[in-house]
Amino acid sequence: xxxxxxxxxxxxxxxxxxxxxxxxxxxxxxxxxxxxxxxxxxxxxxxxxxxxxxxxxxxxxxxxxxxxxxxxxxxxxxxxxxxxxxxxxxxxxxxxxxxxxxxxxxxxxxxxxxxxxxxxxxxxxxxxxxxxxxxxxxxxxxxxxxxxxxxxxxxxxxxxxxxxxxxxxxxxxxxxxxxxxxxxxxxxxxxxxxxxxxxxxxxxxxxxxxxxxxxxxxxxxxxxxxxxxxxxxxxxxxxxxxxxxxxxxxxxxxxxxxxxxxxxxxxxxxxxxxxxxxxxxxxxxxxxxxxxxxxxxxxxxxxxxxxxxxxxxxxxxxxxxxxxxxxxxxxxxxxxxxx
Amino acid sequence: xxxxxxxxxxxxxxxxxxxxxxxxxxxxxxxxxxxxxxxxxxxxxxxxxxxxxxxxxxxxxxxxxxxxxxxxxxxxxxxxxxxxxxxxxxxxxxxxxxxxxxxxxxxxxxxxxxxxxxxxxxxxxxxxxxxxxxxxxxxxxxxxxxxxxxxxxxxxxxxxxxxxxxxxxxxxxxxxxxxxxxxxxxxxxxxxxxxxxxxxxxxxxxxxxxxxxxxxxxxxxxxxxxxxxxxxxxxxxxxxxxxxxxxxxxxxxxxxxxxxxxxxxxxxxxxxxxxxxxxxxxxxxxxxxxxxxxxxxx
Numbered sequence: 001x002x003x004x005x006x007x008x009x010x011x012x013x014x015x016x017x018x019x020x021x022x023x024x025x026x027x028x029x030x031x032x033x034x035x036x037x038x039x040x041x042x043x044x045x046x047x048x049x050x051x052x053x054x055x056x057x058x059x060x061x062x063x064x065x066x067x068x069x070x071x072x073x074x075x076x077x078x079x080x081x082x083x084x085x086x087x088x089x090x091x092x093x094x095x096x097x098x099x100x101x102x103x104x105x106x107x108x109x110x111x112x113x114x115x116x117x118x119x120x121x122x123x124x125x126x127x128x129x130x131x132x133x134x135x136x137x138x139x140x141x142x143x144x145x146x147x148x149x150x151x152x153x154x155x156x157x158x159x160x161x162x163x164x165x166x167x168x169x170x171x172x173x174x175x176x177x178x179x180x181x182x183x184x185x186x187x188x189x190x191x192x193x194x195x196x197x198x199x200x201x202x203x204x205x206x207x208x209x210x211x212x213x214x215x216x217x218x219x220x221x222x223x224x225x226x227x228x229x230x231x232x233x234x235x236x237x238x239x240x241x242x243x244x245x246x247x248x249x250x251x252x253x254x255x256x257x258x259x260x261x262x263x264x265x266x267x268x269x270x271x272x273x274x275x276x277x278x279x280x281x282x283x284x285x286x287x288x289x290x291x292x293x294x295x296x297x298x299x300x301x302x303x304x305x306x307x308x309x310x311x312x313x314x315x316x317x318x319x320x321x322x323x324x325x326x327x328x329x330x331x332x333x334x335x336x337x338x339x
Numbered sequence: 340x341x342x343x344x345x346x347x348x349x350x351x352x353x354x355x356x357x358x359x360x361x362x363x364x365x366x367x368x369x370x371x372x373x374x375x376x377x378x379x380x381x382x383x384x385x386x387x388x389x390x391x392x393x394x395x396x397x398x399x400x401x402x403x404x405x406x407x408x409x410x411x412x413x414x415x416x417x418x419x420x421x422x423x424x425x426x427x428x429x430x431x432x433x434x435x436x437x438x439x440x441x442x443x444x445x446x447x448x449x450x451x452x453x454x455x456x457x458x459x460x461x462x463x464x465x466x467x468x469x470x471x472x473x474x475x476x477x478x479x480x481x482x483x484x485x486x487x488x489x490x491x492x493x494x495x496x497x498x499x500x501x502x503x504x505x506x507x508x509x510x511x512x513x514x515x516x517x518x519x520x521x522x523x524x525x526x527x528x529x530x531x532x533x534x535x536x537x538x539x540x541x542x543x544x545x546x547x548x549x550x551x552x553x554x555x556x557x558x559x560x561x562x563x564x565x566x567x568x569x570x571x572x573x574x575x576x577x578x579x580x581x582x583x584x585x586x587x588x589x590x591x592x593x594x595x596x597x598x599x600x601x602x603x604x605x606x607x608x609x610x611x612x613x614x615x616x617x618x619x620x621x622x623x624x625x626x627x628x629x630x631x632x633x634x635x636x637x
Binding site: 068125 | 367373375420421424430431432434435436438439440441442443445446447449450561564565568569572602605606609610612613616617620
């Protein structure tokens, strides 16, 4: 649309169109991964895809919606639990994994009317309490055997090699689908709405933004996404111990990845997940010191680099590889719209 | 009779929750700062007291006297270097920094003290198990009574500080609007640093009492944070006496839950917390609707 004084709104740049093309090619290349990658690489990449899903979901909530949740492990655990339950009823196991994620989304929908009306810190820790409560309730199910946990035995009907490849493809496809969904949601009307809400809820409401409806979409998609990450993790590890799946460390990882990569940028959490994945591969063996390092890194980023790695790059060079915002151009000088 | 006993013990347990929630009530309820490392600071204080007692053999109460200024200094530093930015930039930065700090504290404690659980109970002699009989086979532990007493004194002290002293008025002014507070000559930074020091000292008292009444390990902090948070929110933000009531409601709910089912202790506590929040939201709605119906401005 060409407005007054030669202003124009730009949504794509040649660079961003190229980067989407590169990502699409990369995605297709990754789809052939199991054909040329070793077993260990396939396993590790599956884990990376799960991390990217988690980081993107938390970023969508906090970075775009302003919804800082310390309880996203609720959906991670609920998704995995639902998959185990459905599989025990005789649902084919890979279908059960997908339905587990749908169930997590439904739980998010049911919770949304209550949870989304809590403010700030109340929402953050309220979600944590909800996750703790789900953990305790799941323990009541005899199938789970309390903290002992159980396994998704139905997966044993697949040979380990075939299972590894299926898990890889499922994780890759899930990640791609969720990223495309988030990208189109955030580029569309919802993106403008939730960012207006994040910056000032009252002002957004006065402009006619339907605050609760907009937040609800993000909350439900993020719930289903975290649920899917949970079922994918279950597919790779097979065993289900409630304390592992409902542990707050999942949210700690999500916060770390989104924060280090760049909160409120689309590319940031993907980069953050890769950084986290590399740190875990390199330093994970040093155990407790590694965790101290993670916590300290999060503190340093929050204080001194709050825009994260990608946010800082964006700010300095004005690049957008995956633009969800608007860019107003006038002649040669381009100014970014506030994000 | 068993129910009466459970309720009485629940009230006493609530005294502990109120004590551990003091600092959180002050920081979250009044200063509007969310501190996710709250529980871990309490555990840190517990370990520090334990370490002093272990080296010197002195009473934990004396050791707490040594640890208190240290924890106060830590609170001051935390406010100055981590939380201060939150004064104007919203809750995201303190939430992220304190979450990172919590992970650092937990794992450093693990590195220093290992996975073994510790307790201060052996160091307080008879106080750990003596009790008063109140008839009908119901006993109230001396330590539980002391915990409740200390909670009442500390919450009362904080309420007095907020309501009756120049520092308290300044704290409330900065919480309301730091810029305007500075216009009238309040040094927002030092007021908040002092307030954080006081808050973290109360957290240290909570940690010491946790060590006397139970055992604790390096990763026990998050559970304490959740209990403290539940007590503060049930009681209502910003009210110190509310936190006392909130702690007691939580303790009674947990004990009654435990009496109903073996794993009902935690479930009942969380459920009551969420129910209180839901009722509060619903009654807010109802009030708005009534006002709209009567044509009064909100």
